Amino acid sequence: MTEALRREDVAHVAKLARLSLSEEELELYTEQLGQILEHANDMSTLDLEGVVPTAHPFGLINVVRDDIVRLSLSRDVVLAMAPDAEDGRFAVPRIMGEAP
Amino acid sequence: MTLPGSWEMVVGLEVHTELKTATKMFCGCANHFGAEPNTNVCPVCLGLPGSLPVLNERAVELAMAIGMALHSRIAPSTFHRKNYFYPDMPKDFQISQYDLPINSGGYLDLPDGSRVTIERAHLEEDTGKSTHLGGSGRIHGAERSLVDYNRSGVPLVEIVSGPDIRSSAQARAYAAELRGILIATGASDGRMEEGSMRIDANVSVRKSGDPFGTRCEIKNLNSLRSLHRAIDYEALRQIEVIEEGGVIRQETRHWDENLGVTSTMRTKEEAEDYRYFREPDLVDLAPEQGWQDRIRLSLPAMPAERRTKLAERLNAPTPAQLDAVGVVIDLDLEVFVNAAIDAGVDPVLAIARTANELAGGIEGIKNLTPDAFTATLLMEQSGQLSATQAKTVLGELLAHGGEPAGIVAAKGFEQLSSDSLGSTVESLIAENPDEWARYCEGDEKLAQFFIGQVMKLTKGQANGKAVIAELQTRR
Amino acid sequence: MKTAQQIARDVRSGESSAQSELDASLAAIRGRNEELNVFLYVDEAGARAAAAAIDEKVAKGDAVGPLAGVPIAIKDNMCQVGIPTTCSSKILEGWRPPYNATVIDRLVAAGAVPVGKTNLDEFAMGSSTENSAFGPTRNPLDPSRVPGGSSGGSAAAVAADMTPIALGSDTGGSIRQPAALCGLVGVKPSYGLVSRYGLIAFASSLDQIGPFSKTVMDSAILLETIAGHDPMDSTSLPEPAPSLSAHVEDGVVGKRIALVRELIEGADADVVASVNRAVEALKDAGASIIEISIPELHLGLSAYYLIAPAEASSNLARYDGVRFGLRVDAEDVEAMNTATRTAGFGAEVKRRIMLGTYALSAGYFDAYYGQALKVRTQMINAFQRAYAQADLLIGATAPSVAFPFGSKTSNPMAMYLSDVFTIPTNLAGEAAISVPFGTGEAGLPTGVQLLGPGRSEAQLFAAARVLELAEVGS
Structure with missing residues (x-):
């Protein structure tokens, strides 16, 4: 059985998902997500030991493509989409930490 | 370098190698180092909405070749998503193999006779590249950063060794040997200076015979020299901490090439929650025997x-x-x-x-x-x-x-005629009577003395064996 | 309004022209779009050029495709070069894709004329089209009610005679439920039958593109046009498109059809009555009918509301303000990502992103996501047992007729329950069709759902046609 969802869980998840929530939203989402998870508890009582999880509806395997170069997009088109660009690159505000 | 007292280092390496394919891992953009920024990009490797990955057959084959050269078992495998936000990663997740890698187990024998076990060698995709503006061009203190996605989606194989390495020299030998294998299989050009082979080192220390200590991971070592220096530095640092009564915290550390030190990048508590799950846009990979055999037959000698x-x-x-x-x-x-x-x-x-x-x-x-x-x-x-x-x-x-x-x-490299060589030798004998006498008494070392003198006079044009012959006829 | 089949025939024969058919479509859009909020963007110039090109081909005697000159509406989560594609989200406002979805290329090759992009629940998350950042779509049959969702705009386009056919996407019922609520035929094809390349992902292992139409034949023609292997989608079935329109008149003689208790349980009485009448019609047409129970279907909703949000939480990470779409500036990149996503996503999208992030996070994965994947296996096995007894299954599409605006928006669980009959098909990767059959409250249409195993579309169309004949008599 899984324990009830807490406010701090929702706050943590929001941070992982890069969303910021007001106090009221935090309250509301904790309640709503809690209800959904409670509904999902009908699954947690099932004994599914040994059942193979299905991540794909069909058992296709080895779908590959030939290693042949295709046309890339034009850089002008690519950078025209960018909220900010400089010197042929996408520009972003400062990055605080190294990549994990 | 030897560690003080009965200390021993325990090192495992994670080597990332870019694969030498014509195209990227999941799209047909050219896999080409050094192109103008953002010219080898498409909806897939830019992570545009609606785009989907399709696996490059050649990347699979090169991964298998690496596994075969490392005596790994090639097994049915899957792809996962490793979720974290970072601007050089267009989808904000990386497609990587996780619990079921294409290659499991194996080993690499080093020239000194030691053996390092291989835990796995799996496929994953590379990220783009950031340039930092302002500050000193490094990430810290930069005002803003610019991102080039040419490298985004380039195929990588990550080769994870067991914790079997016991010295920085052995680590270096392992990396060098592995590099040779990657080049031989055609999987990589092995150009560390271009970032096509990058190494993370897991380092811990212990007293001989004790269980493994807490390890720290040093990220992104980009040359064999950095690998060697960083491991030595880190092992000594850990020993110092422990000997002063401290404890080693599990963390990720950064190697500063200029200062020659490692420093904390991220502690275990700060580690990301990657929320790995099966990549639903890709299907399972299970190379059939015939495909594996074709790759095995095409492998050159290691x-x-x-x-x-x-x-x-x-x-x-x-x-x-x-x-x-x-x-x-x-x-x-x-x-x-x-x-x-x-x-x-x-x-x-x-x-x-x-x-x-x-x-x-x-x-x-x-x-x-x-x-x-x-x-x-x-x-x-x-x-x-x-x-x-x-x-x-x-x-x-x-x-x-x-x-x-x-x-x-x-x-004008005509050899000196034996006539002129003979007269040179004779004049040297006359000028160095003591040395000549000792040579005649059987001190063969002095032959080298006369050869050296002849070379000096002839500016290296004489043949050493011919000089000895001239000396011997006069002894 | 003419069917797609009639339009294509008339355009090919010269009796009509692509341009005049387009004029009729554009006139209908002008007539009611403001009231109903169906189209977010109408590509009049592009459509006129495409129609003129078809007419020119016909005039020269060149071959034109099976959908020659047929105006079609596209749900605004499919990429079309240069055409604003928003997913009804502020986060994508103004973005114009530099590439076409595979379905767009195939439609154009078949001579169809895409007229514009239709409203949806933001990122296809919803069952009423009330979650659009650009306002709700109204049901053309009763503008005080929802058209269903998430493909509410595409359903409304066809129901309001703006286009004879439309494309939607179905992740948990997003084609079939609005089809039922708008009195249309709507198909959720077998997973992998239609390429997802260029369909902006909600939940990758569940999403499928499919047709809306007024007639069974039109859906069959549209589906066989867009189906078939696509090398750009690794999950695309390996075979070429099946022939479907040729099987529409096959009938159901000798077919075993099972009424599934769980697929009418909890539905309104008039909806159940329609299903029962449909069962009688199929029996009269020569099918043998049995009644079965598939208790595993009860678990569908729970599994779906973990699997779909989990995949969505990852699929929607890329809306980070770096490469395209909205950016809300901030001091550093992490703050910029957060500000952008907080401003750009609506409440339901945030709810599902957080739910999915939670289900995948360390410590909860096995209990939630892992367990849901196992339930998915149970679901597939249960369907397999059912299909050992019957060729097709029958039940309701939605528990009720179209509901009034605002009646379910305050309680997410109540809204999610409107997909309870459609979700199992997506989890199993199988095929289903919703056929308008009978009416319920306020004279609004009710939908009957026929379900089949993977690749059973031809049989589903044949059975659906039997119901269409019983209802309309032509």
Whole structure:
């Protein structure tokens, strides 16, 4: 059985998902997500030991493509989409930490 | 370096190698280092909404080749998403193999006879590249950053060793040997300076016989020298912390090449929650036996086998000669050695000239043919050229190409006639009566003295063996 | 309004022209789009050029495709070069894709004329089209009610005679439920039958593109046009498109059809009555009918509301303000990502992103996501057992007729329950069709759902046609 969802869980998840929530939203989402998870508890009582999880509806395997170069997009088109660009690159505000 | 007291380091390496495919891992954009920023990009490798990945067959084959060279088991595998936000990662997740990698287990034998086990070698995609503006061009203190996605989606294989490495020298030897294998399989160009091979090192220390200590991961070591230095620094740092009564915290550390120190990047508590789950846009990978067999059959000989084969051409080789054999294999120069030996050149000479002169001028190697190399060495062996002259000829061949005979003539490298050599030797005997007397009494070391003097007077144009012959006729 | 089949026939024969058919479509859009909020963007210039090109081909005697000159509406989560594609989200406002979805290329090759992009629940998350950042779509049959969702705009386009056919996407019922609520035929094809390349992902292992139409034949023609292997989608079935229109008149003689208790349980009485009448019609047409129970279907909703949000939380990470779409500036990149996503996503999208992030996070994965994947296996096995007894299954599409605006928006669980009959098909990767059959409250249409195993579309169309004949008599 899984324990009830807490406010701090929702706050943590929001941070992982890069969303910021007001106090009221935090309250509301904790309640709503809690209800959904409670509904999902009908699954947690099932004994599914040994059942193979299905991540794909069909058992296709080895779908590959030939290693042949295709046309890339034009850089002008690519950078025209960018909220900010400089010197042929996408520009972003400062990055605080190294990549994990 | 030896560690103080009974301390021992325990090291495992994660080597990331970019695969030498024509296209990226999941799209048809060119996998090409050095292109203008954001010119090799498409909806897939930019992570545009609606785009989908399709796996590059060649990347799978190169991953299998690496696994086979490392004696791994090739098994049915899957792809996962590793979720974290970072601007150089267009989808904000990385597609990587996780609990079911394409290659599991295996080992790599090093030239010193030690064996390092391989835990896995799996496929994953590379990220883009950021440039930092303002500050000092480094990430810290930068005002803003610019991102180029040309590298985004380039195929990588991550090779994870067991915690079997016990010294920085062994770590270096492992990385070098692995690099040789990656080049031999055609999987990688092994260019560490271009980032096509990058290493993370997991380092811990313990007293011999104790259980493993807490490990720290040093990220992104981009040369064999950095690997060596960073591991030594980190092991000593950990020993110092422990000996001063502290404890090692599990963390990720950054190596500063300029300062020669590692520093905390992220502690375990700050570690991301990657929320790995199966990549629903890709299907399982389970290379059938026939496909595996085709790759296995196309595998060339690996460096270890080639070293053994070449060393067999030497009679009771010395450690220095074995090192030279290693250099020949590392630089893929066997074709020169074998041609020379087959034409009758002494294997010791053939290997020495290859490991020294050819290795030293490797950037011009395309100017040199095995025939020209062989002809030069035959002239040296017959006494027609002195060692110094032969080296000069090889240098010239590497720099500009051409024919050895022509170079010999152009340089005026005709050997001194025995007449003029004889008179030079006689005048030296007259000028050095003490040395001559000791030589006559049987002190053979003095032959070297006279050879040296003759070389000086003739500016290296004499042949050492001919000098000895002249000395002996007068003794 | 003419069917797609009639339009294509008339355009090919010269009796009509692509341009005049387009004029009729554009006139209908002008007439009611403001009231109903169906189209977010109408590509009049592009459509006129495409129609003129078709007419020119016909005039020269060149071959034109099976959908020659047929105006079609596209749900605004499919990429079309240069055409604003928003997913009804502020986060994508103004973005114009530099590439076409595979379905767009195939439609154009078949001579269809895409007229514009239709409203949806933001990122296809919803069952009423009330979650659009650009306002709700109204049900053309009763503008005080929802058209269903998430493909509410595409359903409304066809129901309001703006286009004879439309494309939607179905992740948990997003084609079939609005089809039922708008009185249309709507198909959720077998997973992998239609390429997802260029369909902006909600939940990758569940999403499928499919047709809306007024007639069974039109859906069959549209589906066989867009189906078939696509090398750009690794999950695309390996075979070429099946022939479907040729099987529409196959009938159901000798077919075994099972009424599934769980697929009418909890539905309104008039919806159940329609299903029962449909069962009688199929029996009259020669099918043998049995009644079965598939208790595993009860677990569908729970599994779906973990699997779909989990995949969505990852699929929607890329809306980070770096490469395209909205950016809300901030001091550093992490703050910029957060500000952008907080401003750009609506409440339901945030709810599902957080739910999915939670289900995948360390410590909860096995209990939630892992367990849901196992339930998915149970679901597939249960369907397999059912299909050992019957060729097709039958039940309701939605528990009720179209509901009034605002009646379910305050309680997410109540809204999610409107997909309870459609979700199992997506989890199993199988095929289903919703056929308008009978009416319920306020004279609004009710939908009957026929379900089949993977690749059973031809049989589903044949059975659906039997119901269409029983209802309309032509």
